[in-house]
Amino acid sequence: QFPLLLLLTVMPGSCIVSYSFSAMPLYGKWQGRRGVCVAPQKMGLVPLKMSENINDVENRPEMIAPFLMKSLALNDFPDINSGLKITWDFSTDTLRTIFNHNITDFIESAHKTADEFPTSFYGSALNGKGWELERPLVMVGGNTSECWIATHLMKTTASDGRVRRWQWELRRQRRPPRAGAWRV
Incomplete structure (x- = not known):
């Protein structure tokens, strides 16, 4: 229902960097997520x-x-x-x-x-x-x-x-x- 922009970039060394911004208001303000670097094997x-x-x-x-x-x-x-x-x-x-x-x-x-x-x-x-x-x-x-x-x-x-x-x-x-x- 709500627009969602999701950018996904795969970096060398199996590090996944993702940025997502949602147009869904949470708790009276617009919610945006910063980039997160995740190494799936390590986690x-x-x-x-x-x-x-x-x-x-x-x-x-x-x-x-x-x-x-x-x-x-x-x-x-x-x-x-x-x-x-x-x-x-x-x-x-x-x-x-x-x-x-x-x-x-x-x-x-x-x-x-x-x-x-x-x-x-x-x-x-x-x-x-x-x-x-x-x-x-x-x-x-x-x-x-x-x-x-x-x-x-x-x-x-x-x-x-x-x-x-x-x-x-x-x-x-x-x-x-x-x-x-x-x-x-």
């Missing part, structure tokens, strides 16, 4: 639908932060807001309670935060220049089957070049239906 984006990987990732806490950052960097692939929907799937009840279990409110809030504050988590994840894990995953209490909390330290670079550090806290779910799965 592990072989499957067409990232959501199909959730079952493989949720039991491996060391994979969750990179998986979510890749999903958020490509938020509108394969569908609009896919990355934010996957982030919602990996969230604990704490985040869901803040938004009264309403994913639409969560998505609107994440976009608004990203647009207003480039150094916020969602600003860096959705529109930033990059991210990297600074340390391996730390299992609080040791790497045992009884461990139910883990942390990951990440550095992000915002669209304006400012650097921030984030500590991810992951928790193993103890109750059904997600017993044993890790969530953020």
Whole structure:
């Protein structure tokens, strides 16, 4: 329904640079996406639908932060807001309670935060220049089957070049239906 201009250029070294500008107004202003350089092999984006990987990732806490950052960097692939929907799937009840279990409110809030504050988590994840894990995953209490909390330290670079550090806290779910799965 809305006009969309999409330019796609393939660069040497398997780097795909894409620019897209939509005439669809989001949150009272025109939405434009900047260019993003993606090396598909490095990002592990072989499957067409990232959501199909959730079952493989949720039991491996060391994979969750990179998986979510890749999903958020490509938020509108394969569908609009896919990355934010996957982030919602990996969230604990704490985040869901803040938004009264309403994913639409969560998505609107994440976009608004990203647009207003480039150094916020969602600003860096959705529109930033990059991210990297600074340390391996730390299992609080040791790497045992009884461990139910883990942390990951990440550095992000915002669209304006400012650097921030984030500590991810992951928790193993103890109750059904997600017993044993890790969530953020």
